[in-house]
Amino acid sequence: MATEPSWELYRSYLSVLQEGSLSGAARALGLAQPTVGRHIEALEKSLGLSLFTRSQLGLTPTPAALELRPYAETMGSSAAALLRAAGSQGDIKGTVRISASEVIGVEVLPPIVAQLHTAHPGLKIELALTNRVQDLLSREADIAIRMARPTQDALLARRVGAVDLGLYAHQRYLRDRGTPGNVSDLAKHALIGFDEETPFLRTASKALPGWRRDAFAVRTDSDLAQLALIRAGAGIGVCQIALARRDAELVRVLANDFVFSLETWVTMHGDLRHSARCKTTFDALFLGLQSHVSSV
Secondary structure (H helix, E strand, O other), X not given: OOXXXXXXXXXXXXXXXXXXXXXXXXXXXXXXXXXXXXXXXXXHHHHOXXXXXXXXXXEEEOHHHHHHHHHHXXXXXXXXXXXXXXXXXXXXXXXXXXXXXXXXXXXXXXXXXXXXXXXXXXXXXXXXEOOOOOOOOOOOOOEEEEOOOOOOOOEEEEEEEEEEEEEEEEHHHHHHHOOOOOHHHHHHOOEEEOOOOOHHHHHHHHHOOOOOHHHEEEEOOOHHHHHHHHHOOOOEEEEEXXXXXXXXXXXXXXXXXXXXXXXXXXXXXXXXXXXXXXXXXXXXXXHHHHHHHHOO
């Protein structure tokens, strides 16, 4: 009877995929390179599949390896969630992984996390900053801050409120280029926006004709980079009103023509409602974000 491959073998395979080489995977895992190589060979033998093509240039994943990747990533997320949960036993300690957008993670969460750690030194917080919606059902994160209402029944969600957005530019930019008096004037200005088409961009372009990819003088899919560009005086872009009010040199333009809001929710898997560390973190995030939203 064949022995089922251990998680250790899958972990090495996943690390080779992520790092691109045996040596990179060995460094990431804290193992010797020959050990990682033996893990790959053992997994291939157990599965009856060739996972990597070996050459002088290194390892190239086979189609089979790429097809198995999402399943291994789910196993990795579950293993990480298990480790985060281990040892808490109702105490407010252990690790909580929070998923949030770049802007929220950099501009809003740090003081909330600092207060949490002061109140509960046993807590360890992991911040996964991405604009991709991480899957709470497969435990990629314990808690997620989302800018849309969650639809999965298994999730516990609490609405924080609406994050209001506006068009902003730095005073320096407006001194040099002038202030647009109407929507058509935007064609004369340097606009900052997304490179890839997003649901937000599609919605915004309906509300603000001319707000489209080919009109942007600077394009980036990073919200954080867009905010930095606005602050640097590179052009006109979209910014959270609550964030812009922290900087007296940022000026809102076309306030009556562009009014947009994003619903904000704090969510976690319903199974975590009885976890002291997760519930404490969930409540702190809700209160902190509610304060941020209401500051407008």
